[in-house]
Amino acid sequence: MSSVTLEHVSKRFGNAKGVAEVDIHIESGEFFTFLGPSGCGKTTTLRMIAGFYFPNEGRIRFGGQDVTSLPPHKRNTGMVFQNYALFPHMTVAENIAFGLQVRKMPKHEIKERVTKIQQLVRLDSYGDRRVDQLSGGQQQRVALARALVIEPQILLLDEPLSNLDAKLRDETRQEIKRLQMELGITTIYVTHDQAEAMSMSDRIMVMQGGEVQQIGAPHEIYHQPLNRFVASFIGETNLLEGVVESVERGIVRLRITPEVVLSGLVQNASPRCKLAAGEKTTVSIRPETIQEAADSAGENIVKGTIQFAEFTGSSTQYVTNAGAFSLRSMMISQGKRVKQRGEEILLHIPHEHVYFVG
Ligand SMILES: Nc1ncnc2c1ncn2[C@@H]1O[C@H](COP(=O)(O)OP(=O)(O)O)[C@@H](O)[C@H]1O
Numbered sequence: 001m002s003s004v005t006l007e008h009v010s011k012r013f014g015n016a017k018g019v020a021e022v023d024i025h026i027e028s029g030e031f032f033t034f035l036g037p038s039g040c041g042k043t044t045t046l047r048m049i050a051g052f053y054f055p056n057e058g059r060i061r062f063g064g065q066d067v068t069s070l071p072p073h074k075r076n077t078g079m080v081f082q083n084y085a086l087f088p089h090m091t092v093a094e095n096i097a098f099g100l101q102v103r104k105m106p107k108h109e110i111k112e113r114v115t116k117i118q119q120l121v122r123l124d125s126y127g128d129r130r131v132d133q134l135s136g137g138q139q140q141r142v143a144l145a146r147a148l149v150i151e152p153q154i155l156l157l158d159e160p161l162s163n164l165d166a167k168l169r170d171e172t173r174q175e176i177k178r179l180q181m182e183l184g185i186t187t188i189y190v191t192h193d194q195a196e197a198m199s200m201s202d203r204i205m206v207m208q209g210g211e212v213q214q215i216g217a218p219h220e221i222y223h224q225p226l227n228r229f230v231a232s233f234i235g236e237t238n239l240l241e242g243v244v245e246s247v248e249r250g251i252v253r254l255r256i257t258p259e260v261v262l263s264g265l266v267q268n269a270s271p272r273c274k275l276a277a278g279e280k281t282t283v284s285i286r287p288e289t290i291q292e293a294a295d296s297a298g299e300n301i302v303k304g305t306i307q308f309a310e311f312t313g314s315s316t317q318y319v320t321n322a323g324a325f326s327l328r329s330m331m332i333s334q335g336k337r338v339k340q341r342g343e344e345i346l347l348h349i350p351h352e353h354v355y356f357v358g
């Protein structure tokens with residue numbers, strides 16, 4: 001297993017920016033995810049790690065070794081592509097063995113390794129089956145087996161679940177996580193699906209427009225987003241803009257509208273956020289932190305009219321119109337009556353859940 005370091009890595013395609021200034025250190029054995037919308041540079045970054053693209057600037061290291069200009073077959077990485085790239089006319093065992101034959105490994109050793117890896121991905125009895133006779137989920141496992149059979153130092157996965165239906169995606173993501181933990185292999189995982197990233201990763205790198213927006217553990221990027229993009233891309237949130245009225249004794253007062261002032265804690269601010277009287281800033285408020293208030297006394301109470309109510313059993317999602325803005329909230333059912341469209345509601349936003357994103 002090996003750590004992976006990217007130092008100021010940039011890649012351009014002609015005049016088009018692929019990715020710029022990527023700086024990361026991935027620990028040995030870590031499950032690390034590149035997350036962002038389509039076109040943000042995830043695949044480009046992964047391909048540079050695999051050696052399919054060479055960076056215009058920067059260095060790439062595996063452990064102490066500089067691999068920046070090494071070709072793919074000298075890097076000992078295993079890669080699973082979005083479309084699997086299997087040989088459809090060959091059997092499962094032949095597909096898995098392919099990389100070992102290319103490496104000219106003795107036949108008996110190939111057989112041993114292929115059998116072992118088929119067990120690991122639970123395809124023991126499928127060795128002689130042609131790949132084009134398998135389901136999507138099984139093909140995905142062949143692709144995974146083929147990447148793992150070479151015993152790579154680093155496993156690279158590019159949107160490996162995107163061709164599977166929802167139920168199979170959930171199962172397969174648990175399967176990948178199980179394998180990764182069992183093997184302890186350094187894994188870099190690419191996805192545009194924030195739920196997938198949150199549930200699988202030790203750390204996540206959020207990207208947009210070829211640039212790194214934030215690197216952190218799932219709970220950090222969810223609760224302490226560095227900017228508006230991260231706050232809105234990860235989970236659901238309410239973004240409200242305002243002007244800072246005052247900053248006193250660790251409390252910021254932010255005017256949202258002539259009627260509404262919200263207070264929050266200075267400590268709950270992105271380091272990039274300017275908190276001084278007169279500055280414009282934006283707050284992120286997660287729907288599940290908003291509560292219904294019994295009366296209008298106290299701070300951070302917003303009065304509004306229900307525009308949309310969706311009861312899901314365990315909870316109700318409300319969209320409340322508060323005049324110049326609306327608020328999305330999610331309330332646990334606990335036997336409470338569901339309010340209907342048109343009813344008035346008082347919402348309380350606890351000040352410890354107001355997060356300043358700049
Ligand atoms: N081979 C290429 N030639 C030209 N532009 C490319 C090439 N590969 C990627 N790009 C561009 O680089 C940017 C990042 O692409 P990519 O890494 O594939 O994004 P993602 O995997 O996040 O969807 C996009 O603007 C894309 O059009």
Ligand SMILES: [Mg+2]
Nearest residue numbers: 039042043044
């Ligand atoms: Mg991609």
